[in-house]
Amino acid sequence: MNPVDRVARLVSMAGSALTALAVALPPIIYFGLSYQHAAGSLEAEAELNSIAITKVISANPDLWTYEQARLSEFLARRPRHHDAERRRVRDLKGRVVAENTDHLEEPVVERSLPLLDSGQPVGRIEIARSLRPLLLQALLLGLGLLPLGLLAFITLRSVPIGAIRAGQQALLRQRDAAQSYLDVAGVAFVRLDEAWRITLVNRQAEAVLGRSAAEVAGLGWVETFVEPSARAAVAEALGKARLGEVLALEHALLRPSGETRTLAWFVTQAADEAGRPGLLASGVDLTRQRELEQKLVHAQKLEAVGRLAGGVAHEFNNILSVIKVYASSLRRGFEPGDLRRTDVEEIIAASDRAASVARSLLTFSRRQVMAAAPVDLAKVLRAAERLVRPLLRSDLRLEVVVADEPLPVLADPVQVEQVILNLVTNARDAIGEAGLVRVSARAEFLDREQARAAGLEAPGRYARLEVVDDGPGFDAAIRARLFEPFFTTKEVGKGTGLGLSIVYGIVSQHRGAITCSSEPGRGATFTIRLPLLDGPVPVAAAAAPMAALVGGSETILLAEDDLALRQVLVRLLQRVGYTVVEAADGVEAVERFQAGRERIALVLLDVVMPRLNGRLALDQIRLLSPLVPALFLSGHAADVSGQREIPLGPEPLLRKPVEPEVLLQAVRQRLDGASCPAPVKAG
Amino acid sequence: MTLGGGPGLRLLLAMGALLFGPAPGAARELLRVSGTGTALGTFRQLIPAFERVNPGVTVKLLPSVGSSGAIQAVAEGALDLGVSGRPLAPREQARGLVAMAYARTPFVFAAGPRVSATGLEAAQLVRIYRGEVTTWPDGERVRLVLRPRTDVDTVFIRAISPELDAAMEVALGREGLVLAATNQDCNEALARTPGSVGPTTLSQLLTESHSLRPLDWNGVTPTIVNLTSGAYPLGKTLWVVSRSVPPAAVTRFIAFLGSQEANRILERTGNLPVPPPPRP
Numbered sequence: 001m002n003p004v005d006r007v008a009r010l011v012s013m014a015g016s017a018l019t020a021l022a023v024a025l026p027p028i029i030y031f032g033l034s035y036q037h038a039a040g041s042l043e044a045e046a047e048l049n050s051i052a053i054t055k056v057i058s059a060n061p062d063l064w065t066y067e068q069a070r071l072s073e074f075l076a077r078r079p080r081h082h083d084a085e086r087r088r089v090r091d092l093k094g095r096v097v098a099e100n101t102d103h104l105e106e107p108v109v110e111r112s113l114p115l116l117d118s119g120q121p122v123g124r125i126e127i128a129r130s131l132r133p134l135l136l137q138a139l140l141l142g143l144g145l146l147p148l149g150l151l152a153f154i155t156l157r158s159v160p161i162g163a164i165r166a167g168q169q170a171l172l173r174q175r176d177a178a179q180s181y182l183d184v185a186g187v188a189f190v191r192l193d194e195a196w197r198i199t200l201v202n203r204q205a206e207a208v209l210g211r212s213a214a215e216v217a218g219l220g221w222v223e224t225f226v227e228p229s230a231r232a233a234v235a236e237a238l239g240k241a242r243l244g245e246v247l248a249l250e251h252a253l254l255r256p257s258g259e260t261r262t263l264a265w266f267v268t269q270a271a272d273e274a275g276r277p278g279l280l281a282s283g284v285d286l287t288r289q290r291e292l293e294q295k296l297v298h299a300q301k302l303e304a305v306g307r308l309a310g311g312v313a314h315e316f317n318n319i320l321s322v323i324k325v326y327a328s329s330l331r332r333g334f335e336p337g338d339l340r341r342t343d344v345e346e347i348i349a350a351s352d353r354a355a356s357v358a359r360s361l362l363t364f365s366r367r368q369v370m371a372a373a374p375v376d377l378a379k380v381l382r383a384a385e386r387l388v389r390p391l392l393r394s395d396l397r398l399e400v401v402v403a404d405e406p407l408p409v410l411a412d413p414v415q416v417e418q419v420i421l422n423l424v425t426n427a428r429d430a431i432g433e434a435g436l437v438r439v440s441a442r443a444e445f446l447d448r449e450q451a452r453a454a455g456l457e458a459p460g461r462y463a464r465l466e467v468v469d470d471g472p473g474f475d476a477a478i479r480a481r482l483f484e485p486f487f488t489t490k491e492v493g494k495g496t497g498l499g500l501s502i503v504y505g506i507v508s509q510h511r512g513a514i515t516c517s518s519e520p521g522r523g524a525t526f527t528i529r530l531p532l533l534d535g536p537v538p539v540a541a542a543a544a545p546m547a548a549l550v551g552g553s554e555t556i557l558l559a560e561d562d563l564a565l566r567q568v569l570v571r572l573l574q575r576v577g578y579t580v581v582e583a584a585d586g587v588e589a590v591e592r593f594q595a596g597r598e599r600i601a602l603v604l605l606d607v608v609m610p611r612l613n614g615r616l617a618l619d620q621i622r623l624l625s626p627l628v629p630a631l632f633l634s635g636h637a638a639d640v641s642g643q644r645e646i647p648l649g650p651e652p653l654l655r656k657p658v659e660p661e662v663l664l665q666a667v668r669q670r671l672d673g674a675s676c677p678a679p680v681k682a683g
Numbered sequence: 684m685t686l687g688g689g690p691g692l693r694l695l696l697a698m699g700a701l702l703f704g705p706a707p708g709a710a711r712e713l714l715r716v717s718g719t720g721t722a723l724g725t726f727r728q729l730i731p732a733f734e735r736v737n738p739g740v741t742v743k744l745l746p747s748v749g750s751s752g753a754i755q756a757v758a759e760g761a762l763d764l765g766v767s768g769r770p771l772a773p774r775e776q777a778r779g780l781v782a783m784a785y786a787r788t789p790f791v792f793a794a795g796p797r798v799s800a801t802g803l804e805a806a807q808l809v810r811i812y813r814g815e816v817t818t819w820p821d822g823e824r825v826r827l828v829l830r831p832r833t834d835v836d837t838v839f840i841r842a843i844s845p846e847l848d849a850a851m852e853v854a855l856g857r858e859g860l861v862l863a864a865t866n867q868d869c870n871e872a873l874a875r876t877p878g879s880v881g882p883t884t885l886s887q888l889l890t891e892s893h894s895l896r897p898l899d900w901n902g903v904t905p906t907i908v909n910l911t912s913g914a915y916p917l918g919k920t921l922w923v924v925s926r927s928v929p930p931a932a933v934t935r936f937i938a939f940l941g942s943q944e945a946n947r948i949l950e951r952t953g954n955l956p957v958p959p960p961p962r963p
Contacts, residue, residue, distance in 0.1 A: 059746050060745060060746035060747075060748060062715075062745055062761070063717055063745050063746070063748045063752065063756055063761055063762065064748075065761075066717075066748040066749075066752030066753065066755050066756040066761060066762075067748045067749060067752050067865075068749070068751055068752050068755070069749040069751060069752060069831055069833065069834060069864060069865070070749065070864035070865055070868075072831070072833075073831045073862065073864035074864070076831070077862075
């Protein structure tokens with residue numbers, strides 16, 4: 001019997017008892033009081049009659065017993081509304097001397113008093129009254145009270161029991177509500193008995209444990225769910241749990257599938273509903289958080305490496321630009337066939353290779369200048385397929401699966417091609433022998449959780465580019481370092497270790513994300529997600545044909561903080577007839593322009609400069625002369641601090657190290673008023 | 684059996700008493716007498732006269748126990764001679780008792796203080812008993828004194844006429860009326876109650892010192908003369924009761940009741956002596 005039923009039974013019994021009292025007590029009291037009243041009344045009447053009769057006796061002591069008429073008259077004197085009575089006067093022998101009798105029904109109440117003659121008893125007077133009317137009245141009173149008693153019983157029973165039931169329902173609702181809170185809390189709740197066996201789990205705990213509540217009931221916590229290496233420590237910690245104190249611990253939790261999850265537990269000593277001692281623990285699944293933390297650490301590491309690499313590459317670019325300009329100038333001084341010209345050309349080729357490495361590093365560090373425009377990723381992938389196929393051996397099969405729908409993204413198609421090329425060649429090199437490389441692209445929607453897991457900032461629609469190979473795969477240790485520059489598993493001399501770093505840099509610069517999943521012997525999957533644009537991809541204008549190498553006589557303002565590069569550029573421009581006004585930074589550039597704005601026909605600005613960057617310097621120059629043409633020159637797209645990219649606007653951008661011919665063509669085009677030529681890719 | 688009172692019998696009884704009376708010096712014979720209150724006043728005067736002629740007999744007049752009480756007391760030997768206002772009932776005769784009528788006295792309706800009326804009409808009395816007349820002509824409230832239902836006087840009144848019989852039934856059911864248990868009580872109640880009216884006898888009026896006014900009945904004054912002449916119709920007969928074989932003193936007393944002296948006393952006290960029954 002449950003407690004509520006027990007209480008209900010007690011209430012029923014109490015209600016019955018009270019009702020019985022309520023029904024029976026008033027008649028009993030009434031009967032008792034009435035009996036007392038009747039007895040008292042009889043005694044009083046006997047007393048009164050005895051006084052009168054005693055007078056008769058005193059007046060005629062010898063013959064009083066024959067004064068029947070007078071005695072009967074006394075006995076007949078009754079109150080107006082008298083009860084039926086039997087009144088008798090007896091002599092000492094008990095003979096009835098006189099009586100006045102109504103019909104009395106048993107039971108009767110009788111009172112008797114002695115009749116005295118000078119203090120000596122000579123007879124008795126007896127007065128009796130039937131108790132039946134009293135009993136009937138008491139019974140009627142009881143019957144009259146019965147409905148009230150029933151009402152009282154119903155009230156006494158149903159109201160408290162109703163309240164108890166309502167309380168029980170409220171408690172059940174509260175329990176259900178609490179259970180639902182527990183279920184939606186996203187926190188696992190586990191209750192253990194004194195022997196640390198599971199007695200209760202919530203829905204979240206079921207999910208964390210990978211088993212239903214029925215399956216885990218009675219299982220020992222430590223031996224079933226704690227990783228063997230941590231059992232002793234966890235047992236020791238649980239043993240320290242105290243009432244009113246919350247103990248925090250974290251351990252790897254074993255699941256039936258064999259996988260582990262990391263949980264943080266908050267444990268306290270708590271009794272169950274029956275008062276039995278035990279433990280109550282709430283656990284938060286930190287598995288994903290720990291993974292994200294690892295990813296964050298990894299990303300921060302890559303960011304640091306990238307910043308270092310970018311800085312180095314930037315400096316290298318400037319140096320290489322100087323080398324290339326002087327080498328080009330030197331080459332023009334030697335006739336073809338001259339061995340010295342060949343040496344100079346080797347210098348130029350080496351500079352180009354060095355520039356390529358620097359460019360890769362810049363790409364990884366996301367400081368590569370990106371000519372981003374809306375493009376259809378599907379078209380880019382199909383175009384890249386033509387570039388990629390010749391690179392693969394005949395025993396490698398390439399599958400390209402592209403969605404029919406357009407996949408508009410804001411991207412530099414050349415860089416995206418680079419990504420595809422790098423991933424496919426990376427897969428090719430990983431497979432080694434015969435195998436399959438599958439490249440696919442499609443649109444997908446990621447919710448917040450999925451986006452976070454993929455390393456993206458926001459949920460939304462993304463273009464998913466996936467490169468899968470069935471190669472040997474790699475373990476977690478390799479996976480953790482995949483995107484580090486110069487990290488390679490290839491033999492020395494067979495890889496630069498920059499391929500995946502470049503991919504990482506490009507994807508990051510496109511505000512996308514790349515993930516990799518692989519296990520040894522199970523191939524590898526690289527998944528890239530780029531934000532999808534809402535609108536269709538506009539038709540790209542055809543690139544203008546490259547203009548012929550020409551010089552001029554105009555005056556050009558050149559702002560470049562790198563002295564060596566500035567000098568070589570001044571020399572190059574002056575050699576083809578231009579007058580050059582030099583500036584070492586953005587502020588100086590503005591001052592020089594202000595001083596000579598009537599004659600300055602074009603401003604050539606390095607983007608990243610101390611004090612004032614090229615973009616802001618041009619903005620101020622444009623305040624003085626809004627129509628002056630300009631060109632930007634840059635080795636990377638971020639400012640010196642590397643904190644943010646510099647929006648360049650519609651002005652053309654020349655990438656360092658710039659080819660002298662390319663620079664002169666671009667200058668001439670701007671002076672001649674060619675409108676917004678397409679960005680010129682550096683050699 | 685009832686003995687009718689006759690001069691022959693009385694003479695015989697008187698002679699017997701003289702012949703068989705106790706010799707001088709012998710133990711005195713005690714004669715215990717009681718009965719209806721109507722006769723007690725008369726007996727107080729009869730007894731000394733009897734004792735004078737019967738020196739060996741001491742008559743003890745006990746307080747009134749009423750007619751029925753006296754009959755029962757005689758039957759049980761508690762009395763030697765009873766005085767009753769009614770004859771014996773058959774069950775009383777069956778107990779070996781005999782009764783002899785010795786006098787008649789006018790049955791009177793008397794009025795108490797502050798009543799100026801001098802007479803009653805039968806119809807008026809009926810209305811008084813019914814409660815329809817509640818005041819005397821002078822405005823005084825009529826205060827009716829009743830006797831118990833079984834009392835001889837009540838039975839006597841109910842026998843006067845059917846109207847009075849019915850009116851008495853109504854009166855006995857009325858509340859707040861004075862009820863007197865004995866004749867003496869009745870006279871006392873009448874005497875102390877202003878505006879009262881109730882039954883008594885001329886004998887009582889003459890022998891008890893109460894200032895009550897006997898009322899004329901239908902215009903006839905209750906006197907021995909009117910009773911004797913029949914003009915006054917309401918006469919109450921008085922009886923002496925004894926065992927069938929009474930003590931000698933009883934016999935002598937009964938004989939004395941027929942004597943000249945006794946008759947004088949009876950008449951003086953408002954009684955009309957009843958002649959002894961004829962000798963068989």
